[in-house]
Every structure is written in C-alpha cells, then in structure tokens.
Amino acid sequence: MIPLPPTAPPGVACADALACDVACFPTSGAYLDLVRAWRDDGFEICVDLCGVDYLGHPGRVLPEGVVATRFEVVVNLLSVSSRRRVRVRVQAGDREPRVHSLFDLYPGTEAMEREAFDLFGILFDGHPDLTRILMPEDWEGHPLRKDYAVGRVPVQFKEAPGPR
Amino acid sequence: MSDVTHETTVRVAERVERLTAETSEGPQGLRERRSTGPDELGREVGAVLRGTGITLDPRDVDVERHDDETMIINMGPAHPATHGVLRLMLELDGEYVLRTKPVIGYLHTGMEKTGETLSYVQGATNVTRMDYLSPISNELGYCTAVETLLGVELPERAIWIRMMMAELNRMASHLVWMATNGMDLGSTSMMIYGFRERELILAFFEKTTGLRMNNNYVRPGGVAADLPDGWEDDVTVICDTILERTDEYDELLTGQPIFRGRMEGVAPISAEEAMALGVTGPILRSTGVAWDLRRTMPYLAYDQVDFDVIVGTYGDNFDRFAVRLNEIRESVRIVRQCVERMPGGDYRAQDAKVTPPPRARIDESMEALIHHFKLFTEGFQVPVGEAYTAIESPRGELGCYLVSDGGPHPFRMHVRAPSFANLQAVPLMMRGGMVSDAITVISSIDPILGEVDR
Numbered sequence: 334m335i336p337l338p339p340t341a342p343p344g345v346a347c348a349d350a351l352a353c354d355v356a357c358f359p360t361s362g363a364y365l366d367l368v369r370a371w372r373d374d375g376f377e378i379c380v381d382l383c384g385v386d387y388l389g390h391p392g393r394v395l396p397e398g399v400v401a402t403r404f405e406v407v408v409n410l411l412s413v414s415s416r417r418r419v420r421v422r423v424q425a426g427d428r429e430p431r432v433h434s435l436f437d438l439y440p441g442t443e444a445m446e447r448e449a450f451d452l453f454g455i456l457f458d459g460h461p462d463l464t465r466i467l468m469p470e471d472w473e474g475h476p477l478r479k480d481y482a483v484g485r486v487p488v489q490f491k492e493a494p495g496p497r
Numbered sequence: 498m499s500d501v502t503h504e505t506t507v508r509v510a511e512r513v514e515r516l517t518a519e520t521s522e523g524p525q526g527l528r529e530r531r532s533t534g535p536d537e538l539g540r541e542v543g544a545v546l547r548g549t550g551i552t553l554d555p556r557d558v559d560v561e562r563h564d565d566e567t568m569i570i571n572m573g574p575a576h577p578a579t580h581g582v583l584r585l586m587l588e589l590d591g592e593y594v595l596r597t598k599p600v601i602g603y604l605h606t607g608m609e610k611t612g613e614t615l616s617y618v619q620g621a622t623n624v625t626r627m628d629y630l631s632p633i634s635n636e637l638g639y640c641t642a643v644e645t646l647l648g649v650e651l652p653e654r655a656i657w658i659r660m661m662m663a664e665l666n667r668m669a670s671h672l673v674w675m676a677t678n679g680m681d682l683g684s685t686s687m688m689i690y691g692f693r694e695r696e697l698i699l700a701f702f703e704k705t706t707g708l709r710m711n712n713n714y715v716r717p718g719g720v721a722a723d724l725p726d727g728w729e730d731d732v733t734v735i736c737d738t739i740l741e742r743t744d745e746y747d748e749l750l751t752g753q754p755i756f757r758g759r760m761e762g763v764a765p766i767s768a769e770e771a772m773a774l775g776v777t778g779p780i781l782r783s784t785g786v787a788w789d790l791r792r793t794m795p796y797l798a799y800d801q802v803d804f805d806v807i808v809g810t811y812g813d814n815f816d817r818f819a820v821r822l823n824e825i826r827e828s829v830r831i832v833r834q835c836v837e838r839m840p841g842g843d844y845r846a847q848d849a850k851v852t853p854p855p856r857a858r859i860d861e862s863m864e865a866l867i868h869h870f871k872l873f874t875e876g877f878q879v880p881v882g883e884a885y886t887a888i889e890s891p892r893g894e895l896g897c898y899l900v901s902d903g904g905p906h907p908f909r910m911h912v913r914a915p916s917f918a919n920l921q922a923v924p925l926m927m928r929g930g931m932v933s934d935a936i937t938v939i940s941s942i943d944p945i946l947g948e949v950d951r
Contacts, residue, residue: 351884352645377772381885381896381913390902393881407898409885409913413772413788420885441775444921452609461537462524467602467950470523477610477909 335417338374342366346396353409356420358399364423365433368408371419372438376410379439382446383407384425384453388479404430404455408442425455434460452477520571527586527598530564567595574603578681578936581946585923587935594935597927599920604950612910616876617643617717620907624897625711627912628948630673633659633666634890635948636715638912641796642897643717645884647877649848653798653840655719660797661732661835662705662714663888664828668739669698670891671821671828674943675746678818681940682759687750694742697735704731717877718852719845732836740829747822760815764926764938767812774925775918778893779820780942784812790889802834817941824891851877876905885913892916892943914948 335354337345342363350356359367368379385405387393395401404425411418425432434457435442446457447466454475457463465472474481568589573579582603588596612623624639625632637659644651676691699709704725706712714721725731750756766776768784781788789806791799807823809816845852853872854865879901887896893915900909919942926938 351882352886378775378777380775380777380887380894380918381898381911383898383911383913385900385909385911387908390900390908391881393883393900407883407885409896409898411894413786413793416793418794418885439775440773441918441921444917445775448917464524465602466525467605469602470525476607483610483614 335419337367338370340373341370346399348394348396350420353418353420356422358396358422358424361423361425361432364421365435365438368410368421368435369438371410371421374412375414376412376417376419378411378413379408379435379442379445380411381407381409382435382442382449384430384449384455384477386453386477386479400424402430403427404453406430406432406449406455408435430455431458432456433458436460451475454478522584522600525600525602527569527588527596527600529569530562530567530588562590562595566590572935574600579939580677580944581949583920583939583944583946583949585935585939587927587932589932592931592933594927594930594932597924597935599923601920601946601949604946606950608951609910609912612907614906616905617879617907618873618876620910621716622711622713624910624912625713626947627914627951628890628892628895628916628945629710630945631666631670631891632710632712633662633715634888634895635912636713637663638886638888638890638895638897639899639910640715640717641886641888642884642899643879645886646879646882646899646901647717647851648880649718649846649851651719651846652843654842655844655846656797657835657839658720658724658844659715660799660802661832661839662702662720663797664831664835665698665701665732665735667891668825668828668832669695671825672698672739674821674891674940675750675818678937678940679750681936682756684750684753684756687746690742690746690749694739697738701728701731701735704728716845718848719843723844724839729836729839732832736829736833736836740826743822743825743829750818751822757815759934759937760818760941761813762811763814763934764930764941765811765813766922766926770925771812771922774921776893776922778889778891778915778919779817779824780812780919780922781893782807783809783816783820785810790887790894794887796886796888799831802831804828804831814937814941821943878903878905879907887913890915892945892948893919912948912951914951916942916944916946916948917951920944920949 334349345363345367346358348356357367388403402424406423406425408421423432434446446460449455450463451465451468452475570587572585572587574582574584584600586598587594608623612620615623620639621636624635627635672691672695676688679687702712703709706714768786771781771784785808787806787808792806804827807820809820853869858865859869881901881903883900885896885898887894895915896913898911899907902908927935
C-alpha cells in the first residue's frame with residue numbers, strides 16, 4: 334500500500350487491493366479532488382473507468398466508514414513514470430447514481446463514461462456529451478444493470494426450457 | 498416537362514429524408530455546426546487536452562466557419578477501409594477534415610453481460626471473441642484476472658506455453674495489420690503476403706488448439722492442451738520464415754516513395770496527448786514513451802527473456818508502422834527463446850479446484866468422474882473480491898476487471914479494450930488532414946471493432 338498524495342482530501346479510506354498498489358474509497362464529494370491529487374502525483378493515464386451494479390451481491394469488503402451503495406464507479410489509474418497502479422472506487426448511489434465526470438482531468442475518460450452511462454445509467458456531472466455509445470439511441474433501460482434480464486431468442490422446440 | 502422534373506426532385510428529396518431518418522444515430526452522431534457550441538466544437542477537434550503544456554487555442558477551433566462552407570459525410574459503417582463496422586462522421590472543408598466523430602456500437606453483442614451468465618471456465622470462450630485477431634491475448638487477460646482472484650500458482654511450462662502462444666499471436670496480429678495497412682495504401686501485394694504469413698501461425702494454432710481463431714486455449718489454471726509432438730520444428734520454421742519475409746516486407750514498403758509520402762508526418766500525436774486520451778500500445782510507443790507492460794510491469798516470464806521495447810520519435814503514421822514492423826522481429830526473438838528454454842512438467846496447475854482430472858483417471862475412478870462433471874456443469878467457485886489485471890495485447894493495455902460474489906459465475910466482468918480507448922485519438926489525428934489520410938489514420942490505429950463494441 335502506498336500513501337495518499339499530499340494534496341489528497343482528508344479522510345479518504347484506503348485498503349490493499351489485488352494486483353494494484355492501493356485502492357481508495359472516496360465519498361462522491363471528495364472523488365474529483367482525490368483523482369486530481371493522484372494525477373498531480375504523476376498518474377498520467379486513466380486506463381479504465383467502469384461501473385459495477387452490486388444489486389444482489391452478498392457483501393463486498395469495504396474499509397470502515399464507507400457506506401456501500403448499489404452502484405459503484407471504478408477508476409484504474411496508471412503512472413508511467415513511477416510504474417504504479419491505483420484504483421479509486423467511488424460509491425455512486427442507489428436510485429439515481431451520479432458522480433462527477435473526470436473529463437477535465439483525463440479527456441480519455443469521455444468514451445468510458447459514456448459507456449458506463451449507457452450500460453448502467455450512471456450520470457456524470459460535467460461530461461460534455463453524455464449520450465449512449467454502444468446501444469442504439471432509442472434503447473430503453475441500461476442492459477448491464479442486474480435487474481435487466483438477459484434476453485432470449487425463441488427456439489424451434491418450444492417446450493425446451495430456455496438457457497437459465 | 499417541368500412537372501416531371503419537379504416530381505422527380507420531390508421524390509429524390511423524400512428518399513434522402515427517409516434515408517437520413519433511417520440511418521440517423523441521433524445525438525450520438527456528429528451535429529451540424531450551427532447546433533454545436535464553441536466548447537463542444539473545441540472538444541471535437543481535440544483542443545481540450547489539458548495536459549501539461551497543452552491548452553485550448555481558440556484559433557484552432559475555427560468557430561467562424563458556417564455550415565454552408567462545410568459538408569458532413571459518412572464513412573462507414575460498411576466502408577472497407579474502416580476495418581469493420583466503424584462509422585466515422587467527417588466534417589469536410591473541401592478535401593480537408595475539420596471534425597471527426599467515430600460512431601460505434603454496430604457490433605455490440607453484450608459480451609460483458611454474457612460473461613456474467615457463463616461460468617469461469619466458459620468465460621474464456623466468450624472473451625476470445627472480442628479481439629478476434631489476438632484471441633490468445635484476450636484469454637490471457639481474462640485468465641490472469643481469474644487466477645489473481647483464485648490465487649492459483651501456475652506451473653512453469655504453462656507460463657512459457659502461454660508466453661510463446663501470445664507472442665505468436667502478436668506476430669499474426671501485426672502481420673494482418675501490415676496486410677490491411679498495405680491494402681489501404683494501395684499495395685495489394687502486401688495484403689496477400691501478410692495473410693499468407695499469418696496462415697502459417699494459424700495452422701500451428703489449429704494443430705495445437707484445434708481452432709484457427711477463437712482458440713479458447715488459455716484456461717484458468719493453465720492451458721487447454723500440451724503442445725503437439727514436433728512443435729519445436731514447426732515453431733522454428735515459422736520463426737525463420739517470418740523473420741526472413743519481414744525483411745522482404747521492410748524492403749518492399751519502408752523505402753517505397755509513395756508509401757513514405759503517405760505515412761511520414763501524417764497524423765502525428767504527442768506523448769502528452771496520447772497519455773491524456775488513454776492511448777496505449779504501439780501508438781503510445783510511437784510517440785517515444787517506452788511503455789510496454791511486458792517490460793515495465795512484467796507478467797508471465799517476460800522478465801526472463803531478452804527483447805527490446807521498440808519506440809518511435811514523432812508519433813506519426815510512419816512511426817506506428819515502424820514500431821509494429823519491428824515488434825514482429827522482437828516477437829520472433831521471444832518465441833525463439835521460448836523454444837530453447839521451454840521447461841518440462843505439467844501444462845496446467847494440478848489444483849483439484851480448477852483443473853479437471855486427467856482423462857485416464859475418469860475411466861477408473863468414480864470420484865474423478867463426479868469431479869469432472871461438477872467442474873464442467875457447475876464450475877468452480879472464486880472467493881469474493883475484485884481484481885484488475887492488465888497485459889500487453891498487440892493493440893495496447895488489455896485489462897480485465899473482475900468482481901466475484903463467491904459463486905461460480907463472475908459477478909461483473911469488464912474488459913478494458915485497448916482499441917476502445919485508442920479510437921478516441923481519431924478526431925485529434927484526423928484534424929487538418931485530407932480524406933485520403935483519414936484512411937491511413939484508421940489503419941494506423943488498428944482498431945478491432947469486435948473489441949471496441951464487445
């Protein structure tokens with residue numbers, strides 16, 4: 334586990350993580366400041382940003398003081414200069430998940446945030462063009478949510494039970 | 498007479514309107530200038546890259562232009578030069594590209610959702626179809642994540658087999674890239690040659706894995722089968738042939754004046770821009786950043802083999818070509834070392850939790866049969882947790898973020914596809930170039946749409 338950068342907002346919970354130097358769990362208010370602090374600390378690339386819907390999960394391990402919500406946004410940062418990886422996991426909310434966009438810090442998150450919006454319905458404040466990216470524009474619902482059923486193609490043998 | 502002309506005009510106009518409505522992507526597409534704000538315009542031309550030393554220059558945004566001076570045209574999704582079903586909306590001023598917007602999603606098949614209904618063993622079958630030119634890399638990325646969660650130790654032989662297959666796959670992938678790149682620039686002979694050489698590797702894959710593509714060879718805990726008898730000779734022949742032919746293609750293309758003219762200085766990108774956009778792989782290396790996960794964050798046994806990380810200088814099309822061409826040679830070097838130093842032993846971890854019992858045991862032991870049956874119907878359970886692991890695919894950092902709920906299926910499987918991120922550099926690279934350069938830009942980014950859309 335590596336220490337938080339000096340400019341990081343106070344009170345951010347941290348934990349060890351697999352295949353990664355540290356995992357931070359900021360509140361949605363401290364999220365942007367924390368990522369900015371990491372960027373100023375030499376994390377040049379935001380390699381990945383994705384959403385997770387924890388509906389129906391038996392319980393994830395979170396450090397003390399972090400209130401688990403249904404949706405989580407996971408950001409993986411990479412430092413080319415110091416060869417480190419950092420994961421930032423922010424609890425995005427239950428009903429209307431919403432976090433701040435990282436577009437101003439890392440323009441490369443533009444498509445990734447659009448993908449998280451498209452597939453999970455997570456809203457990103459300050460994103461310049463929050464539209465669907467993979468699904469058609471008139472699609473209803475957000476397919477990667479856990480309460481969105483897997484579709485089924487009708488088969489010739491009607492009596493046969495469908496997959497799952 | 499004029500009535501007829503009028504009627505025809507109306508009919509043509511209706512048809513255009515209908516076609517526009519049918520093919521419109523709504524807000525996902527590129528909007529006309531009059532309905533785009535200056536900020537948005539700045540973003541679309543890539544002027545918002547606020548890395549160190551890069552600021553928004555209002556003169557670059559050319560806000561004073563009007564719609565009647567420019568034209569928005571479509572390229573794709575079925576254009577042969579877009580390497581798949583990529584749709585690019587280009588705003589042109591004559592022959593020059595002002596704005597570009599890639600529209601993706603035509604090949605979206607919900608593989609991440611599918612991955613949640615498949616067991617961990619079946620998962621490799623799913624991810625192998627993402628980047629269809631380097632299936633081994635996909636499987637490797639996914640299996641590394643599963644093994645990180647499981648904490649399984651791999652036997653030495655499995656590690657070296659994986660490394661050799663991944664490097665062979667990188668050669669095949671780069672050869673197809675050289676082939677398609679050649680064809681995009683009018684060198685149809687390169688097209689034929691590239692695919693011919695790739696066939697050598699695919700034939701070896703077929704011999705080893707049973708399939709030419711979508712191999713499902715790398716599995717959690719090892720690989721699906723041991724290398725076939727006489728594999729050393731096959732691989733040595735592949736290495737000799739490809740190394741020799743790579744020199745020929747080098748000669749064919751590198752010194753060719755037309756090829757150089759169309760590649761040199763076209764669509765440059767700086768290291769800061771590339772990193773701000775999340776671009777990795779040969780495109781990042783072409784800007785001079787020696788970032789190759791095989792060297793900088795070694796996985797498998799890459800820290801034990803000798804190879805060079807190829808970097809460029811200018812980050813233009815020609816550098817991207819040169820990086821990929823020389824990476825084929827480096828891959829040959831790694832594969833040769835794999836042949837020399839391939840350790841003996843088991844090709845999969847003998848961990849009863851993830852590995853089925855040997856075929857011979859099933860005939861004589863009821864427990865082995867039950868175990869085999871349970872493993873392939875129910876699958877194995879993975880401890881609760883999250884892991885993000887990354888490997889260097891031929892296109893860049895291929896990451897896999899897995900969330901497990903302790904059951905036999907991944908709770909969430911997310912693949913960080915390198916092409917998806919690299920594609921964001923298109924508007925920046927295209928800007929100010931000509932339409933004919935657009936073709937070379939797409940080609941030099943080397944997007945695989947199966948991976949972009951997943």
